Amino acid sequence: MITIYWVGDSTVQHNGILTYPQTGIGQGLERFINKQNVRIENHAKNGRSTKSFLEEGRFAPVCQRMQPGDFLFIQFGHNDQKQEDPARYAPADTVYADNLRLFIRAAKQRGAKPVLITPVTRCNYRQLPPERQFAPWVAAMKQVGEATDTPVLDLTRLSEALVDDMGDEAAPQLYMTLPAGVFGNYPEGLSDKTHLQPLGALYFAALITGMLRAQGEGYAALLSEECIRWLDSGKPLPV
Template sequence: MEYRFDFGAGEAEAGYTKVPAGTAYDKALGYGFEGGIVNERDRGGPDKLRGSFCIPVNASFLVDLPDGNYTVTVTMGDQIAPTTTTLKAGPNRMILHEAAASAGQFLVRSFTTNVNTGQLKLSFSGIAPRVNAVTIRPAPQATTIFLAGDSTVTDQETFPYAGWGQMLPLYLNAEVAVVNEAKSGRSSKSFLNEGRLQPILDRIKPKDFLFIQFGHNDEKTDEERATDPFTTYKQYLNVYIKEARERGAIPVLITPVQRRKFGADGKIIDTHGDYVTAMKELAAEENVPLIDLTASSTALYESMGDEPSKALFMWAYPGEFAAFPEGAKDDTHFQELGGIRIAGLVKDGIKELGLMPLCVYLRD
């Protein structure tokens, strides 16, 4: 079944459901806006879809759907004013970042996203956001990338915190969906022991991908998380590899993203040590594709320098962000810019490996 929504004032385009600005989400209705401020305009014009629109400022449009992959096409624009729209899907997964259109220009963007809570959530923000129309259709054939990892990967909920996994959709076209099951504080051991791999295995299908990044918390000393690089760390990672392969999926190992720790010589001081070496050994032993995110993130930080690289991380002055009134000094976790840049390094790794078909599904 295909869902078609026409936003704003006036009559609906044929075959579309009209969604005025005042349409609050209602379970009986099965769709509507939540949060923020939503206004509308009707400019008339060549057709009803482009003539009218809603202006959703930090508002989300919710649609109740059965779980699965869906291809969503969004039309955004205004006949007389330039627009800038940021769009996130689900739990803060970045789809469009400050997508700009000139007056009279209409952007039509398609992407595929996964629904596993019975509801699709599209969140709009930006300097001058617009939404003219949204169509949604099932995409069971889409390739899915499942992510297993820690807080540097996960879908962070508190702005501007961001894991690279929630920014990865920016670099993928509508042939690919991302399911981010990464969880803060987990190691390769605790993620398994808590049963967090099983929901991935229940849904993964042949030719899907399982991206695996652990290391930050394997380095901790508590019994729940600690692993030894060349024994238990490799053993736990091998479980992910074998379970994915048993289901016809493709495992990809990703070395842990580097922390921001500069030495006096302006070079990054490595904090992951033998865990990176051990993962590379395992990749060679099991013939698993590997993206060396430790190396590429180190090169990124060093190219920027000590002070400028803080812009990638959760460094903030008091009062700079509402959620952090006293400021923050965090050299491990990213804000949105950092998540976007690190996801870009993962995209580069996919391209360098020639991972088919992912490497032909990449956006620049």
């Protein structure tokens, strides 16, 4: 059994009933993997950056459990950019890049395959000030990927394109933009342009499947036959 170990933040983490309908991309990818041979162990945690994730010791159990042939998905950026919080801020070209190299090195030492995934976009990314944009962290991740011969799945670019294609009226349904009086966990509603509803987790995970397949047979083998047939069909994203 191949295990995908996933380290990241709240956009990836597994959510339960107390935060429903918030859903992480890791949960979304469960729909597409070859469950006979592949399992996901989701270690992503709300609010964490590469810096705080490592300093809290959250990567240690992953290192202990990774085996040859496993995968390490590495997806951070939302919290690394928070300059106002020294516990989490990881400058793109220094601390962030160094931390990515640490994850990659640890995976390779254990015989696992690291995969870098750029952060999923915020729904309102075009309206955000420069300091809230991901560009420096995305660029740093791509540079680290090239320097270490590690695949980089550019989810930022594809998620931005999807949000643009869906438009201002439809795209918010992917995110935690909730009306009042509908969800018991959020009786007053919510206007959250970062975290995802189940549909968003599914859509963005679907984007990841296409990028995994493009990496070659060893990565495509993570996906179910049904997912491969869907990718071959050229049909729109599933709902």
